[in-house]
Amino acid sequence: MTNLKKFQTEWLPKINQQLEADLSDVSTDDDLVAMMKYAVLNGGKRLRPLMTLAVVDSFGKQITPSILKVATAIEWIHSYSLVHDDLPAMDNDMFRRGKPSVHALYGESNAILVGDALLTGAFNVIATANDNLETNDISDKKLLSIVQNLSRESGGSGMVLGQIYDMDNHNNEQNIDDKWLINNVYTMKTSALLRFSALTGAILSDQHTSDTERSIKEMMYNFGENFGLAFQIQDDLDDYAQDQLEDINSLPHLLGVTGAKSVLEKHLSLAQKSLDDTVKQNKQFNRNLLDDFINLIGDKK
Amino acid sequence: MTNLKKFQTEWLPKINQQLEADLSDVSTDDDLVAMMKYAVLNGGKRLRPLMTLAVVDSFGKQITPSILKVATAIEWIHSYSLVHDDLPAMDNDMFRRGKPSVHALYGESNAILVGDALLTGAFNVIATANDNLETNDISDKKLLSIVQNLSRESGGSGMVLGQIYDMDNHNNEQNIDDKWLINNVYTMKTSALLRFSALTGAILSDQHTSDTERSIKEMMYNFGENFGLAFQIQDDLDDYAQDQLEDINSLPHLLGVTGAKSVLEKHLSLAQKSLDDTVKQNKQFNRNLLDDFINLIGDKK
Numbered sequence: 001m002t003n004l005k006k007f008q009t010e011w012l013p014k015i016n017q018q019l020e021a022d023l024s025d026v027s028t029d030d031d032l033v034a035m036m037k038y039a040v041l042n043g044g045k046r047l048r049p050l051m052t053l054a055v056v057d058s059f060g061k062q063i064t065p066s067i068l069k070v071a072t073a074i075e076w077i078h079s080y081s082l083v084h085d086d087l088p089a090m091d092n093d094m095f096r097r098g099k100p101s102v103h104a105l106y107g108e109s110n111a112i113l114v115g116d117a118l119l120t121g122a123f124n125v126i127a128t129a130n131d132n133l134e135t136n137d138i139s140d141k142k143l144l145s146i147v148q149n150l151s152r153e154s155g156g157s158g159m160v161l162g163q164i165y166d167m168d169n170h171n172n173e174q175n176i177d178d179k180w181l182i183n184n185v186y187t188m189k190t191s192a193l194l195r196f197s198a199l200t201g202a203i204l205s206d207q208h209t210s211d212t213e214r215s216i217k218e219m220m221y222n223f224g225e226n227f228g229l230a231f232q233i234q235d236d237l238d239d240y241a242q243d244q245l246e247d248i249n250s251l252p253h254l255l256g257v258t259g260a261k262s263v264l265e266k267h268l269s270l271a272q273k274s275l276d277d278t279v280k281q282n283k284q285f286n287r288n289l290l291d292d293f294i295n296l297i298g299d300k301k
Numbered sequence: 302m303t304n305l306k307k308f309q310t311e312w313l314p315k316i317n318q319q320l321e322a323d324l325s326d327v328s329t330d331d332d333l334v335a336m337m338k339y340a341v342l343n344g345g346k347r348l349r350p351l352m353t354l355a356v357v358d359s360f361g362k363q364i365t366p367s368i369l370k371v372a373t374a375i376e377w378i379h380s381y382s383l384v385h386d387d388l389p390a391m392d393n394d395m396f397r398r399g400k401p402s403v404h405a406l407y408g409e410s411n412a413i414l415v416g417d418a419l420l421t422g423a424f425n426v427i428a429t430a431n432d433n434l435e436t437n438d439i440s441d442k443k444l445l446s447i448v449q450n451l452s453r454e455s456g457g458s459g460m461v462l463g464q465i466y467d468m469d470n471h472n473n474e475q476n477i478d479d480k481w482l483i484n485n486v487y488t489m490k491t492s493a494l495l496r497f498s499a500l501t502g503a504i505l506s507d508q509h510t511s512d513t514e515r516s517i518k519e520m521m522y523n524f525g526e527n528f529g530l531a532f533q534i535q536d537d538l539d540d541y542a543q544d545q546l547e548d549i550n551s552l553p554h555l556l557g558v559t560g561a562k563s564v565l566e567k568h569l570s571l572a573q574k575s576l577d578d579t580v581k582q583n584k585q586f587n588r589n590l591l592d593d594f595i596n597l598i599g600d601k602k
Contacts, residue, residue, distance in 0.1 A: 089413060
């Protein structure tokens with residue numbers, strides 16, 4: 001059993017419990033709560049909150065209830081983005097993980113509003129992370145910087161922009177090449193939230209910016225970004241293996257399987273290099289869990 | 302010239318400048334910036350940020366650049382809600398203030414994403430309010446409590462829920478009466494953001510919760526809530542005067558013009574009472590500006 005498997009076994013149920021508890025409190029309206037739970041509590045792997053918690057654990061910091069709560073806010077954002085991406089005006093997907101998508105089950109207007117409520121609620125989860133605790137476990141300054149990072153990485157310079165570029169890509173409105181696809185769609189749409197997840201772990205484990213050339217926070221940010229790019233390319237390779245004729249331009253369509261695999265390997269190496277750099281800076285840092293994240297992808301799977 | 306007119310003449314251009322500056326920075330993508338500006342910089346009255354600033358001014362506190370910036374975040378939220386409400390799956394409005402609505406001009410998927418980016422960006426505006434200033438003008442604790450209040454009042458317990466109820470109302474899915482309409486649609490959809498605006502003014506002018514029975518923050522919250530209800534009923538009375546046959550159930554449809562006017566007067570009186578109470582608690586409080594807000598509505602117009 002890998003370190004990550006053990007870690008998942010411990011933390012996945014706690015992540016789901018926290019999501020369930022906060023979603024139950026999000027509204028006085030039972031129907032809205034039920035729709036939001038349908039969107040979130042769907043058997044997801046919780047990769048993003050797990051990454052935040054794994055980073056905290058790798059730095060030897062204890063995962064407190066407040067830290068757990070902040071990590072789960074990322075899943076609210078991830079879930080909202082899936083609900084809106086599935087809409088008829090976007091990718092028009094009627095199914096998500098083998099079940100009807102939110103708009104397929106509850107209608108388009110409800111799906112738009114469920115997404116809006118999840119996006120809004122994510123910020124409430126972060127801002128209330130210290131509530132019901134006797135001490136202010138996470139400083140207000142840290143929580144505010146997490147709000148700032150999340151709103152940047154998920155908004156018009158991050159995920160929302162990535163989805164706009166992806167729509168251009170779907171509609172063949174853009175003369176795309178591999179660099180455009182990686183820098184715009186893959187980095188914004190997929191990597192932005194994963195680099196936020198890793199960065200947030202560094203913030204929560206008190207890895208302050210040092211005077212050295214590259215700070216630990218930057219290293220974790222780079223780790224998350226490169227892991228995210230490799231993760232997305234692997235996803236596209238899996239899709240390509242199933243259906244090469246799909247009309248969406250993806251990296252395997254542009255570079256072939258061998259070319260796409262070589263880009264994937266490049267980003268996995270860069271992710272590993274970020275861990276190498278972190279080890280050099282911080283002797284307490286244990287890289288095993290994050291190496292297991294890397295091993296989830298590609299030939300090492 | 303009323304106090305409010307003078308106040309508007311001074312602050313409306315500054316609000317619009319701040320909105321313009323932050324919107325210019327929201328994305329590296331010029332097209333997205335242009336769409337977001339189209340949604341926000343549309344000649345609106347900026348009632349909500351003006352209310353926040355008016356409350357700050359009424360307590361004799363100086364309006365700093367950071368306070369101005371926080372107030373404008375409310376307009377990002379208000380604008381996002383209009384963009385999403387206008388969508389084909391919602392109210393299907395092709396026009397907004399005599400110009401094409403965002404989806405009519407830029408398409409449905411862009412309108413959904415512009416709304417998402419505005420909603421997300423509002424939290425970035427608040428979280429970065431102190432940036433570029435030498436001192437932390439507003440404490441992190443205050444900014445975090447503003448994030449917390451905004452995410453509550455605009456999410457699944459506030460504006461989003463109000464829109465869900467309003468859709469039920471449009472679709473005649475609900476056996477509605479005047480109390481249901483006021484408590485659900487009017488309070489959630491309209492009042493939630495106005496009571497947030499007034500409350501935020503109290504927070505920004507350091508009106509701490511006192512030991513007295515009702516705190517100043519609560520009084521401002523109640524002022525905003527009752528002003529918001531009166532404002533919405535006036536809007537419905539204006540619409541009703543133009544077209545009594547519109548198929549949406551509004552208060553004048555349910556209670557007649559005289560009945561609706563009497564509910565409106567009740568909420569204006571309650572708003573005035575909140576100002577009476579505030580004067581009693583805080584001798585420095587100058588109610589003139591907020592009285593002018595009340596005078597915008599109803600027969601006193």
